[in-house]
Amino acid sequence: MLKPWLGRAGVLLLPALPTLCALVTTAVLFIAFLLxxxxxxxxxxxxxxxxxxxxxxxWENTLMRAAPLMLTALCVALxxxxxxxxIGGEGALVLGGLAAAVTPLWLPALPAWPMLxxxxxxxxxxxxxxxxxxxxxxQKRGVNETIGSLLLSYIGLAIFRHLVEGPLRDPNSLxxxxxxxxxxxxxxxxISDSFYVHWGLVAGIVACVLAWVLVRYSVIGFALRVVGGNxxxxxxxxxxxDRLVLLTCVLGGGAAGLAGMFEVSAVQGSANTALISGxxxxxxxxxxxxxxxxxxIIACAILLGGLEASGGLLQRRLGLPDAxxxxxxxxxxxxxxxxxxxTRRTGDWRLWLRGxxxxxxxxxxxxxxxxxxx
Amino acid sequence: xxxSDLSIFLLALLAGAIRVGxxxxxxxxxxxxxxxxxxxxxxxxxxxxxxxxxxYAVSYLSGSPWxxxxxxxxxxxxxxxxxxxxxxxxxxxxxxxxxxxxxFGTGLAFFLGKDFIQPSAPMLxxxxxxxxxxxxxxxxxxxxxxxxxxxxxxxxxLHWGLRGTRWGLVLRLVGDHEDSAxxxxxxxxxxxxxxxxxGGFLAGVGGAYLSLYYxxxxxxxxxxxxxLMAVALVIFARWQPINCLWAALLFGAAGAVGPALQAIxxxxxxxxxxxxxxxxxxxxxVITCRxxxxxxxxxxxxxxxx
Numbered sequence: 001m002l003k004p005w006l007g008r009a010g011v012l013l014l015p016a017l018p019t020l021c022a023l024v025t026t027a028v029l030f031i032a033f034l035l036x037x038x039x040x041x042x043x044x045x046x047x048x049x050x051x052x053x054x055x056x057x058x059w060e061n062t063l064m065r066a067a068p069l070m071l072t073a074l075c076v077a078l079x080x081x082x083x084x085x086x087i088g089g090e091g092a093l094v095l096g097g098l099a100a101a102v103t104p105l106w107l108p109a110l111p112a113w114p115m116l117x118x119x120x121x122x123x124x125x126x127x128x129x130x131x132x133x134x135x136x137x138x139q140k141r142g143v144n145e146t147i148g149s150l151l152l153s154y155i156g157l158a159i160f161r162h163l164v165e166g167p168l169r170d171p172n173s174l175x176x177x178x179x180x181x182x183x184x185x186x187x188x189x190x191i192s193d194s195f196y197v198h199w200g201l202v203a204g205i206v207a208c209v210l211a212w213v214l215v216r217y218s219v220i221g222f223a224l225r226v227v228g229g230n231x232x233x234x235x236x237x238x239x240x241x242d243r244l245v246l247l248t249c250v251l252g253g254g255a256a257g258l259a260g261m262f263e264v265s266a267v268q269g270s271a272n273t274a275l276i277s278g279x280x281x282x283x284x285x286x287x288x289x290x291x292x293x294x295x296x297i298i299a300c301a302i303l304l305g306g307l308e309a310s311g312g313l314l315q316r317r318l319g320l321p322d323a324x325x326x327x328x329x330x331x332x333x334x335x336x337x338x339x340x341x342x343t344r345r346t347g348d349w350r351l352w353l354r355g356x357x358x359x360x361x362x363x364x365x366x367x368x369x370x371x372x373x374x
Numbered sequence: 375x376x377x378s379d380l381s382i383f384l385l386a387l388l389a390g391a392i393r394v395g396x397x398x399x400x401x402x403x404x405x406x407x408x409x410x411x412x413x414x415x416x417x418x419x420x421x422x423x424x425x426x427x428x429x430y431a432v433s434y435l436s437g438s439p440w441x442x443x444x445x446x447x448x449x450x451x452x453x454x455x456x457x458x459x460x461x462x463x464x465x466x467x468x469x470x471x472x473x474x475x476x477x478f479g480t481g482l483a484f485f486l487g488k489d490f491i492q493p494s495a496p497m498l499x500x501x502x503x504x505x506x507x508x509x510x511x512x513x514x515x516x517x518x519x520x521x522x523x524x525x526x527x528x529x530x531x532l533h534w535g536l537r538g539t540r541w542g543l544v545l546r547l548v549g550d551h552e553d554s555a556x557x558x559x560x561x562x563x564x565x566x567x568x569x570x571x572x573g574g575f576l577a578g579v580g581g582a583y584l585s586l587y588y589x590x591x592x593x594x595x596x597x598x599x600x601x602l603m604a605v606a607l608v609i610f611a612r613w614q615p616i617n618c619l620w621a622a623l624l625f626g627a628a629g630a631v632g633p634a635l636q637a638i639x640x641x642x643x644x645x646x647x648x649x650x651x652x653x654x655x656x657x658x659x660v661i662t663c664r665x666x667x668x669x670x671x672x673x674x675x676x677x678x679x680x
Contacts (some may be wrong), residue, residue, distance in 0.1 A: 086468055142665035143656070146416070146469055147606050151652045151659075154599055160650030162461075165645070225426070284473055323484030330478025337471045341463035 010353045018342045019289070022335035029331050040318050048328075050307025051313035062268075063197045066305030068093070070204030070297055071259035072212055072283025075131060077292040078252035079145070081215050082227040082245045084135065086334030089158030089256040090280025092130045092270075096123035096257025097264040098160055101271035102168060102177045104186050112185045119186070120261055127257020128250040130156055135249030139242045157276060164271055178272035188266040190321075200262030204301070207255055211294035214251075224248065256280065282308065285333045304329070380639045382511065386637045387516035390630020391623045392522055393477040393588045398421070399525040399622035403532060403610065404576030408454075409608055410536065411569035412562075412675030415457050416472025418577040419601025420436055420479020421450045425581025425663070427487035430592035435493035439586050442495070442625070447575040454574015455480055455644035460566035469639035476601075490592050498587045519587050521579070525526035525619075528576075532615035545569055549673035566581055577601060605653040610662060612671040628654045 013020075013257040027045065034041035052062050075089040099122040104115055134149035190196050215221040225304045227244050234241050259279060283348050286304050288298035311325040401418050408415045425446035433442030456563055461468040476602035485496065501523075504516030536542035548555045548565045555562050580600070585592045606623060611617035 142658050142663040143659045151656045154652045156650050158645045161645040321485050321488040323481050327481035327485050330481040333474035338460045341465050344465050
């Protein structure tokens with residue numbers, strides 16, 4: 001018989017066990033991968049940390065990348081609540097960015113705030129429409145949403161490239177085709193001069209919290225849990241499945257579109273191909289790492305943002321290619337999913353821990369629970 | 375003049391159907407095999423990129439493009455086996471794992487392939503079928519790569535194999551009804567791992583075609599989603615290897631529209647025309663899929679149909 005507090009800590013830590021295992025395995029595999037090639041593996045680990053969180057500048061860099069990741073992760077996580085795997089966030093992001101960039105061109109001159117709101121709405125409409133289309137195709141036509149959303153994303157990227165390099169191109173943008181630059185009053189600044197991160201971070205956190213309230217406390221969130229859990233029950237209950245699925249897709253797409261708007265108005269200053277930088281793809285990883293929990297997305301987005309931010313440092317100091325962070329992300333994703341298999345057992349282990357380590361007097365009761373689960 | 379433009383366009387389309395369609399053919403045959411076993415591997419996109427890099431690197435280092443093709447297949451086999459084994463663990467979602475494999479495969483290829491972007495590797499040979507014509511354009515259009523013929527033969531072999539051999543029947547049984555297969559004493563997981571591994575091998579070969587024949591170089595923008603389109607293509611082909619051949623040719627032709635238009639001097643809407651395969655894929659899925667029933671010919675255990 002071991003100490004009860006050990007058992008209690010075990011019970012608390014059990015849900016995090018798959019994630020912890022994934023993190024450890026990823027680190028081991030990554031170091032092994034570098035060692036096999038004779039690269040400086042032991043310096044890489046601390047350098048990832050230094051590049052991500054080692055200084056104020058690193059933090060700013062990390063959070064700047066985390067902001068769009070939070071929004072694109074919502075594009076995966078919200079539909080996932082209804083049982084859909086949507087991976088087309090990249091298309092929604094660039095179309096949202098494009099919509100935001102052209103709004104000031106097509107509207108009469110407005111003060112900064114109304115214009116920014118109009119740009120935000122336009123970007124969310126564009127993104128929401130794009131992902132909503134995937135959801136609609138799945139519900140009404142039976143088109144698999146994973147493939148459908150990705151194809152739509154490719155189509156969205158093609159439309160974006162066509163418009164930015166063709167009809168909407170600013171003739172003055174010579175070597176980097178762009179839409180006409182935003183008026184400086186329509187550009188979103190940083191939170192403070194001593195904290196050089198744009199307001200997209202606040203928008204991302206607010207969006208995640210709102211999404212969390214939606215899925216956790218609202219009636220819609222409860223209905224979503226039923227829809228995501230089983231395809232037949234909600235229909236028997238008379239839940240409007242199609243509308244719920246569509247709602248999550250539109251909201252998720254809207255979030256991704258908003259990420260595009262912040263990239264345009266706070267980072268790029270116009271819509272150009274620099275928008276296609278993989279935030280949509282990385283958002284998939286963030287959402288899966290967070291198990292589609294909107295609050296956990298905030299933390300995971302910061303972690304992954306840090307990972308991406310450290311890429312530059314790895315490149316400069318160790319001469320590792322810029323794909324290093326990509327491979328690290330891939331390993332992490334693979335491990336997260338593979339260790340998910342532990343969740344089958346964690347329930348049993350939890351009962352066992354309770355029975356053997358914590359509540360010796362109540363052991364009889366727990367054993368009953370255990371046998372009924374076995 | 376207009377007539378010759380049209381004939382050039384059609385010729386370019388025909389040549390493109392074969393040239394652009396060959397990687398589609400290999401990847402879709404691989405995916406077809408995997409899906410017949412009841413599993414879906416979206417990671418073939420990542421495997422394709424890894425295969426392209428491996429094939430190019432080995433061809434450059436060894437001087438033999440065929441060794442490159444084999445190595446690419448081997449790399450694909452390894453990644454396919456990873457997918458097969460890990461997705462055999464309970465509670466691992468094969469679609470999500472495929473997405474992870476795309477990320478990993480692409481990362482691996484970009485990381486290891488950094489040094490091979492500049493040098494030029496020996497290319498795969500092609501068979502000149504246009505010797506009868508005096509027109510150089512016809513000749514170049516009828517230069518068909520050997521891998522295409524291998525792919526066509528493979529489609530027929532798989533068609534026969536799935537119907538007429540014990541292996542094929544076991545695979546289909548596992549894919550259609552796992553419980554029956556278990557009852558007969560076949561281990562579903564093992565069969566699926568093998569099918570996913572072989573599927574990965576074929577996708578790797580498809581990747582080697584990209585880097586060693588057409589477009590014929592290794593760079594980070596080499597693949598444009600062929601691996602994922604192949605998944606849709608298999609649905610379109612109703613899980614029949616021979617239909618995969620026709621579908622691959624159709625997709626190849628669709629992918630060749632953009633370059634073919636450029637060949638006759640139409641530069642407008644280059645990106646839009648390059649998106650035709652995606653639009654075609656989506657259109658095909660909208661037409662063939664129905665929300666209320668599974669498709670005829672679909673393996674019963676496929677998570678795609680749930």
